[in-house]
Amino acid sequence: MTGTAPLARSVDGGREREPVPAWARAPADALARAARGACGVVVALRRGDERAVVPYGTTAYGGPEPVTAATRFEIGSLTKCFTALLLAEEAVRGEIGYGDPLGRFLPPGILPAERGGPITLLHLATHTSGLPRLPPGLLAEAAGVWFANPYARFSGDDLLRSLARTRPGSAPGERVRYSNFGVGLLGHLLTRAVPGGPAYGALLAERVLGPLGLRSTGDDPLLPQATGYWHGRPRPPWRIPGLPGAGSLRSTGPDLLALLDALADAAAEADPGNDPDGRRSGVRGSDGRGSGVLGAALADTVRPRLALRGGTRRLALVWNIRVRPEGPVYHHSGGTRGFTAFAGFAPRHRTAVVALANTTPAADQRFLQGAYNTLITLHRG
Known part of the structure; x- marks a missing residue:
């Protein structure tokens, strides 16, 4: 109003x-x-x-x-709350474990510099990974669209390139630091853990939204809103x-x-x-x-x-x-x-x-x- x-x-x-x-x-x-x-x-x-x-x-x-x-x-x-439920769903199925390190899903050349131990999926879901709030390089990609769609030019490939040059600010589990980077990475890894590597929205619809009857929830920006x-x-x-x-x-x-x-x-x-x-x-x-x-x-x-x-x-x-x-x-x-x-x-x-x-x-x-x-x-x- x-x-x-x-x-x-x-x-x-x-x-x-x-x-x-x-x-x-x-x-x-x-x-x-x-x-x-x-x-x-x-x-x-x-x-x-x-x-x-x-x-x-x-x-x-x-x-x-x-x-x-x-x-x-x-x-x-609030999307992060759905990602958390998808994480738990895959854990219950035995497809992943909360203690799985990033190295289970990504090759060594993409992993961030280790500081005090490996980052796990649970670290990502509790904002204790040590990763910064935003991926390195995102601000540069957002030039010109910061007040409209600051993430629009930042792709999945950009995410992995950013991860490779990230220096965590603290050891995993040492302190809570809210991170869009961390939970966004978690969503990416959850799709990698499923055969065929479905898109995040499709996987969430199949595993969470459909079974819960949440028919009006999704990530398609072209639907009426x-x-x-x-x-x-x-x-x-x-x-x-x-x-x-x-x-x-x-x-x-x-x-x-x-x-x-x-x-x-x-x-x-x-x-x-x-x-x-x-x-x-x-x-x-x-x-x-x-x-x-x-x-x-x-x-x-x-x-x-x-x-x-x-x-x-x-x-x-x-x-x-x-x-x-x-x-x-x-x-x-x-x-x-x-x-x-x-x-x-x-x-x-x-x-x-x-x-x-x-x-x-x-x-x-x-x-x-x-x-x-x-x-x-x-x-x-």
Whole structure:
């Protein structure tokens, strides 16, 4: 939205497309107001057995098409959460191991200089690889397109050339350093581990998106989506060919809420303390995602891997965890040049928040912080 005026909720014949429960109306409206610069917002909420998906505004400034629950938004680094689940899925199948070093997948001439030991897949998934935030050479490739598509000219071959000349900033496992480079490399390696080397998007669709029923999620920039804005200027669809596992996906509020439901179910099943009433959200259906390979992968994804300084923060596979008296809270955010996204869930009380806006992340983080605060408020119940 512009300024602080509320966005119009999507309507159909003068009526809201989906009735908004009273408990969801105030938090959803507050998040829409916090999305400064956006003309389109979707807020999806879960509170126990109740859910709400609330769309606001239009898919483009001045455009007639209203945002609906089916509108696709770029989700940026939320893609990393899907890459983490794909990693766990391949690990459950026995195709890879979390402790596998890069050298299992890449020839010696491509490997970065070793510092204190080999980098493993788990290091990449927990931001402890020592790799920098961005690959060497990417900034040069981005000249002229930095404010539109900074990754568009950076290919998979560029990724491997960059890796060969990278000098890690720390020994693997020594410290957490957020890295688009690291998780993008992880996505690349996961495709190499599968016979035929399918593209990242195709492999994810086969192993994760299809089984979970996330039909509106994918990495095709040519499919219809909301228009993204950077300081009021429309941005072209996001492209990240060399690092798709770090930020290539588009999704919808309902799809992301379904992912959070599945992860929360897995966390509750793995730790009975996260489901004190002995009830889960019941979203798993009959496709086997609650058991077998994908069910085990969901549980593995949410298992805490690292305890960070301060005593209240943990890392799972990509997911941030905040340990609170009322139970753990999982969260992650994402952004592209034209979109901002948040996803978080609290398995103990079966609450979740998805917040999507078609504007670049703001410096004050008001929209993202508001989404996190909404999750905490719902969590406290």
